[in-house]
Amino acid sequence: MATETWTPAPLPDLAGRTAVVTGASxxxxxxxxxxLARAGARVVLAVRDPAKGKTVAGAIAGDTEVRALDLGDLASVRAFADTWSGTLDILVNNAGIMAVPQGRTADGFELHIGTNHLGHFALTTLLLPHISDRIVTVSSGLARIGRIDLDDLNWEHRRYKPMRAYGQSKLANLLFTLELQRRLTEAGSPVRALSAHPGVAATPLDRHVGGLQAVFTRIGYRFIGQKQPEFGALPTLYAATQxxxxxxxxxxxxxxxxxxxxxxxxxxxxDTAVARRLWDLSEEMTGARYPR
Incomplete structure (x- = not known):
């Protein structure tokens, strides 16, 4: 299913609606x-660095708010969710890291799975009672190289490979969406879970990519993919509004x-079986559980 050439210009009127975008700095x-703000939504920029977020918000013509959120720290995720009040129409799980050196989050998780998947998993489940319309989780075409190792999600027993760790986290995003939608449907909820990926977009996300991977990425920018973040964001905006x-x-x-x-x-x-097992493991690791 394809659209004609599409830009955010025809976004529906979002006046009176609230959206949260993680990693919006x-x-x-x-x-x-x-x-989203241009279309009339009240947009909350959920960012690790509020100063950078305020710089971005200051250049946006519309109703914005900046709130601190560190997806690599479950205490920060819980604080964000605990202070939320009112309806949240659209949650965009956009923030992410890519090909970073091996490290751990504040809670001891491998950085990619902890930030890209577990942080967003916890945020979504904690905010779900407030969400009225949809959750859009941004994955990557590199999910195709991902493998979910449920026995070693944190790369404690395997040789660490940054791009493979990234791929696992992005595959986890898709399996999270799959299982979340199953649960929403089972509960008779009108809320929808969707996912999107930007293709090849030149953003700060790839600043840690090195070696041959960096060469291939630059070739992708030039010959096979979009170069501008604006193009890369179109699938997210489409998923969030159509x-x-x-x-x-x-x-x-x-x-x-x-x-x-x-x-x-x-x-x-x-794979619905892996999606369910990943969900159960994510609940166990984060302590954040689907509302019952």
Whole structure:
């Protein structure tokens, strides 16, 4: 399913609606926040560095608020959720890290799985009683190289490989969406869980990529992918505002990524058994549980 050339210009009127965008202090998140605000939404920029977030918010024409959120620290995630009041229409789980050196979050999780998946898992489940419309989780085309090792999610027993760790976390994003939508449907909830990926977009996310991977990334920017964060954010904006069924996975279409389209899932990111086991493990690791 593909669209004609699409830009955020025809976003529906979002007046009276509230959106949270994680990682909105740069790149895709900043553009996503700007466009949602331009369409009339009240946008909360959930960022690790509030000073940077305020700089971005100051350049946005619209109703914005900056709140501190460190997805690598469950205490910060809980504090953000505990202080939320009122309805949250759209949650955009955008923040992420890529190919960083091996390290641990404040809670002892491997940095990629802890930040990209577990932080957003906890945030979403804690905020879910407030969410009225949809959750959009930003994955990556590199989810295709990911493997979920449920016995070693934190890379304690394997040789650490930054891109593989990133791929695992991005595959986890897709399996999280799959299982979340199953639970929402089972509960008869109108809330939808969707995912998106930007394709190849030149953002600060790849600053830790080195070696041959860096060479291939630069080639991708030049020949096979979009270069601008604006194009990379289109699938997220499409997933956040268009009438799509739950568990839709939106990616870029066209040479420059200007035509968002719903993509086919792979067998790996459609594995319902692994998705359920990952969910159970994520609950155990974070202490954040699906509302019952």
């Amino acid at each position: 740069s790149g895709l998140g900043a553009f996503t926040a700007r466009e 009438d799509l069924p739950g568990d839709s996975y939106v990616g870029p279409g066209g040479r420059s990524g200007e035509r968002p389209r719903v993509e086919k899932r792979t067998a790996r990111d459609s």
